[in-house]
Amino acid sequence: MIDRRMLLNIDWTLLLMVFGIAAWGLVTVYSATHGRLETHLEELYLKQLYWFIAGLVLMVSVSLLDYQLLSRAAYPLLTLGILLLVVVFVAGRAASGARRWLVLGPLSFQPSEVVKVFVVLSIARYFTDTHREGGLRFRDLLPPLFMVIVPFALIAKQPDLGTALVLFFVACTLIFASGFPLKILLSLMGGSLIALPIGWTFLKDYQKVRVITLLNPDFDPLGAGYHSWQSKIAIGSGGFWGKGLLAGTQSGLNFLPEKHTDFIFAVFAEEWGFIGTSALMVLYLVLVLRGISIAYSSRDRLGALIATGLVAMLSVYILFNIGMTVGLTPVVGLPLPLFSYGGSSMLATMVAIGLLLNIRMRRFLYS
């Protein structure tokens, strides 16, 4: 199974970025949980380390299993994932108003995290199998749309707007990358612009408030915009050089909410300044560009599409999370991959990295 050529093609650049980002993330989780206040969270950086190690194991395992084989199971896997989402919907554990978790004995996990990957696999598989003389037609778009809309609706209903949003962007990117005729895509876009106001009515009040707060950031900075405002203060006050490790007052004094999870970038930015944030952005950029390059040089269409979907997924997380902390996108609860504290996110990201390695390693293999 393991070919020598595969080992030669391990993407060290990608791995280097992963280690670099995760290590920096660990330091920041430590800093965010060791302020001047007791937080009862002092052990979290260790847990995060364990999650990363578990993620590495998972990454290696995923990279070993040929993605060609894996994609054959794409549709059954997606079906299973949707079933799990239904189970969550019926019997999941609620935390802070949302049902996202499935509890199995001592373990609990979010099916939405794995479903994302299954959707990528399924859509990639579909566009690999489907081709037509004279280009694809509109009705060829219906199966992939169906593949994404069912999990999208279930996840949005949890409600987990962030993950649903990721799914939406990933699907769009995949359809775009598949070479689908632009004419059809553009008319679809026009249609959705009309549909947008209708979708607005389906948003929950707090979600509407978040969008309004985004569009008008000075709207009620102590109320709905509190998170966003405090986050901007944290980032801005970091200045060019940063306040130094463990010296952030915004995070140290608990002004930042969710400071070790969704808003960890703000903690990081406060302590490391523009020097740190620009360096981290470069690491992330290299990571995703590396992903694009893997897609570009993949040996087949399937690998290219899977890689594109995964890159889209990672990029949406990165850009939306940072965009949220700097006040450019709405406050949707999306973690920063490899950086934010959280097991599910870490494992899902490492699976994606594993798949990217998988595709890269096999670019010269022909079955």
Place this chain on the structure above:
Amino acid sequence: MPQRSHSNPNEETRRRLRLLMAGLVLGFVIMLLRLWYLQVIEGERFAALSENNRIRSIPQRDIRGQIVDRYGKVLVDNRTSFTLSVLPEETPKLDLLIPRLKDQLPIRWDELEPKLKHPYAYRTIQLLKDLTREQVAYVAEHRWDLPGVFLDVEHVRHYMYGELSAHTLGYIGEINEDQLKDAREHGYRMGDYIGQSGVEKLYERELRGLKGAREVEVDAIGRELQLVQEREPGPGMNLVLTLDLGLQQLVEDEMAGQAGAVVVMDPRNGEILAMVSKPSYDPNLFVTGISVTNWMRFLKDPRKPLQNRAIQAQYPPGSTYKIIMAVAGLEEGLITPKTTVHCNGFFPFGNRVFKDWRKGGHGPVNVHSALVQSCDVFFYTLGHRLGIDTIARYAKGFGLGLPSGYDPLEKPGLVPSTAWKRQARGEPWYPGETISAAIGQGYNLVTPMQLLNVISAVANGGVRYRPHIVKRLESPDGKLIQEFGPERLGEVPARPETLRLVQQALFGVVNEPRGTGWRGRHEQVNIGGKTGTVQVISNSPKGDRLPERFRDHGWFVAFAPVENPQLAIVILGEHGGRGGSTYAPIARKIVEHYFKLPPTPPPQSPAVVQRPIVRPPVAATSFVPQPTTAQ
């Protein structure tokens, strides 16, 4: 070998991948530009903001001045009070916390529930105010089991004697929006405590101290982490009252369980020595914010415990009004001391008959014996001849119908006149109404404080002083800042010989065989007084058979010693029956206490022989002839 279409991504996909890459790079560049803007261009502004974020100025309640009685005994002070609060974000599980506190502390969880349900709206939630020593000890002992729960200390007002003198001292409470409008420029802020009634309100400016402030480094949920700077709260001025705690206590005890008011004043200068209004309340209930339950209980109580009856309750003056009638008659020249009216128990007027309180009447009476025996027919006759407007002129001359100037919250009372009736009721004055007005019934209304001023002016020879309760303002270290002496408001329209005659008659009320106030007689001090009865329902039968709320109100006004008055007293008892019989002994006790005489039982029967008044050769008080100016 894979099929051609399965091999390398086709050209179109590659083209689009390049587009995607460009989009990605663009996204990252936008983020970097934004970071550059936030961290470098706006960095200093945000740095300042983050500095403000962590330094918070926490105001501290000022230390209000002490209030002491005329002998320096402390009536109102400050004490430390502990408040128990919880930070929901610091408490892992409120559900676990509640049972731990429930059994030990009387926390109203049901009232707190809405706050606990939405903990984000309330960063800290106050659980219990003003903990007892034991409760503080319990919390301190178990603090490790109570994460997120903490104690706050502050100075709060302490009314040493609870209900004693509550209306006079007043209470403090959180400033309301109306008050804030005017007080903002004086540095008051939302949540400050301010005097809401009594002396606390009258002397708010002086009592109020300097608010302190603690500049502390805080976290987002307001927890204090480190003290950066502190300005200690400063104390306010101390008030020395004219009140005599011992006398006040005596009167409070005498009035226990009743509804009514008693005020004791020095007629020589207007200093209030005791002021009691019953039923009372405990002002300590207000010091950390009164609970809704208690507040509603006060508001709904039909006995109105919050009302200061001495200045805010108005009653018909009853027979005490005969003092003013006698003055008016003598001054107007309608009667002389020798003018006699034959009283056979009733006074026919038009088609009505006005009865005397005494069946069969008093026989021939002059103004002296009419006052002594409180003969109604004499004053019916006099009132009819004076007319209501002349009566009103004299009543106003004695300060009735206007607040006495003690407190802005006073009620003005009512002096009826033809002009008043036309204006207020739109009806003409009926002569028959003058007859009942002549004995202080009908439309007449006075506050106990106003009646006190009447008897005080009679006692001191005709001077109306502004009643006041504050003797001195002192700085926190005891230095005199301001002294409040007597303030003359004017003179009553009566010649000295008229007043002397009235004084002698009032002495007779207490000391003559047929005097109605004989229960107030004292062997060693010459007391003068006048009884009064206010019918709550007309033609009420006498005695205790009537339900309490229909029984008569009783008045007793008194002064002593007659030859050199140092005390003026007014007593009003609601539904207490006849004034003379019930309240004269209280006046007697007040006099006894004031002159430090050994307590003696009140007399069991009227005097058999009249005692002469021994007047000192030169009057110590101002028996200066005053011009009689009719007002």
